Amino acid sequence: MEKILLEDCCEILDSMRVPITSSDRVEGPYPYYGANGIQDHVAEYIFDDELVLLAEDGGNFGSKERPIAYRVSGKCWVNNHAHVLKPKDGLDVDYLCYSLMFYDVGGMVNGATRQKLTQAAMRQMLIPKRxxxxxxxxxxxxxxxxxxxxxxxxxxxxxxxxxxxxxxxxxxxxxxxxxGFTKAPMGEYMTLLTDFSSNGSYKTLDSGVTMYDEPNYAWMVRTTDLESGDMSSIKYIDEKAYELLSKSKIYGGEIIMNKIGSAGKVYLMPEIDMPASLGRNAFMFRYDDRINVRFLYEQLVSEYGQAEIQQYVRGAVTKTITKDDARSVLIIVxxxxxxxxxxxxxxxxxxxxxxxxxxxxxxxxxxxxxxxxxxxxxxxxxxxxxxxxxxxxxx
The missing domain is CATH 1.10.287 (Helix Hairpins)
Incomplete structure (x- = not known):
């Protein structure tokens, strides 16, 4: 099928983008867009058109389920984390969006930690010509x-x-x-509360644990994996690192909690058929036979559970929760x-x-x-x- 370059079928309006820091934004009716959708609403707009926004950096690159492009319509503001594309005559805006949503940008993005699709690379993207x-x-x-x-x-x-x-x-x-059920601190029922750093000093762990994009011995479980459910972008570690992390091996059925960032957010580890180890920035809990883990998970993600957890979360900018605070969360049993x-x-x-x-x-x-x-x-x-x-x- 004949293809056409993106730069030949679209006006690229990146030069019109303007980022606004959160502290400088004035609340208003107009959506403020970033790489993956609406970030906020602001008082003014810089675009008023039928457009497609394509992630520049911080996008869902590599994901098979989450799109890297989306449609916007009417008055809006766009920051510098999304390319702004306006289709030329003869190109339907929705067709453009569908063509880019799940585009394979492997080999086109760069950056070790925060991948970026540069404008030069974006211009060379091809879509079917119809x-x-x-x-x-x-x-x-x-x-x-x-x-x-x-x-x-x-x-x-x-x-x-x-x-x-x-x-x-x-x-x-x-x-x-x-x-009138028993109500007690969650820690009274725990048989294990562990995390990545329980396995040794930062120096030992930093030198002994390397994460790989390609399949290897064990899955390095990050809460971002559990959040998205997307197994196409998980990270791996080798057998040596897996054994080094012996205190945080995962077998399935554990409760996992973010300890920093989205502190207090809870996940239920699915059953697995491969070796796995807990990644950084999370706690893992196991419980004695008085607790059915699925019941407890549903309690912790309920409105009550999250309110109970959040009272222990600290930090104005970076939210954190400690092991002792996690143990203190009250649950009904x-x-x-x-x-x-x-x-x-x-x-x-x-x-x-x-x-x-x-x-x-x-x-x-x-x-x-x-x-x-x-x-x-x-x-x-x-x-x-x-x-x-x-x-x-x-x-």
Whole structure:
């Protein structure tokens, strides 16, 4: 299929961007955009058009699920972390956006810690060249795919609400504890509270632990991995580093908490079939047999749980929580049988969620396939497959 350079089909408006530090922003009605979406709202605007914003740095580069480009419409402000593209005549703005959302920029971005897609590299990006009629046809098909995704997202939200409602039905409000359950510091039930630095001095760990982008012996678990659920961008360590980090090995089913940044945010480690070790900036908890971990996780992520945790978070700029504070978080502890009953209910609901999540996660593949498909037949087969819950290549 014939391709066209981005610099030949778009006006590049990067020179009009203006970053505003958070302290200098004046609150207002206009969205303030960055690499991955709205960052704030401000009192003035610098653009008033139909545009596509493409991440320059800090984007979701390498992710198979999270886009690196998105559409904006009307009055807005854009900082210097996103390229600003206005399609020229003959290029549909939505088609441009779909063409870039999941573009493989491997080999185009640079930077060891914060990857950057320079303007020079961006100008050389290629998108499929089609007539405006073909573009609009593809946009219409992808609109249907996105609608299905939104429907699945709504269904997931309803299942999450069902889990919350069942918790309240069985346990009431942990804050008032009207059902009279035991209420005690979480630390009284812990068998392990550990972190990366429990394995030795910073000097020893810095020299002995190297992270790799390519698959290696063990997964170095970061909370960003658990947040996104995207296994395509995880980091690895070798066997020697894994053994050095013997005090923070992960086997699945643990509770993990951010200790800095988004301090107090809680994750449930999924079951895994590979060696894994806890990354920096997080705590890992294990509990005795009086606690069902799934029940406790749902309590900790509830409105009560997060309020209870956040009272221990310190810091005006960089938020932190200590081990002792994590131990002090008050939890209700119903009879184990009741905890188990709730956890089994959640397990059954999760089975329905898995199906919906898998279907929703296919959106990026569907977009890439449709944008780059050369025949109408192939495009139709892909869409049919997605609506039926499978990806059908059918060529």
């Amino acid at each position: 007539s405006i009629t073909e573009q609009q046809y593809i946009v219409k098909l992808l609109g249907k795919v996105v609608s299905i995704k939104e429907e699945r997202k709504h269904q997931l939200e309803e299942l999450d609400n069902l889990i919350k409602a069942r918790f309240v039905e069985l346990f009431g409000d942990p804050k008032t504890n009207e059902k 119903p009879e184990k049988e009741l905890q188990d009953e709730y956890a089994e209910f959640v397990k059954q609901v999760d089975k329905s969620k898995v199906v919906l999540v898998c279907m929703t996660a296919k959106i990026s593949r569907i977009i890439r396939l449709i944008v780059n498909s050369s025949t109408e037949y192939c495009i139709k087969r892909i869409c049919i497959g997605f609506s039926e819950g499978v990806i059908c290549y059918g060529i």
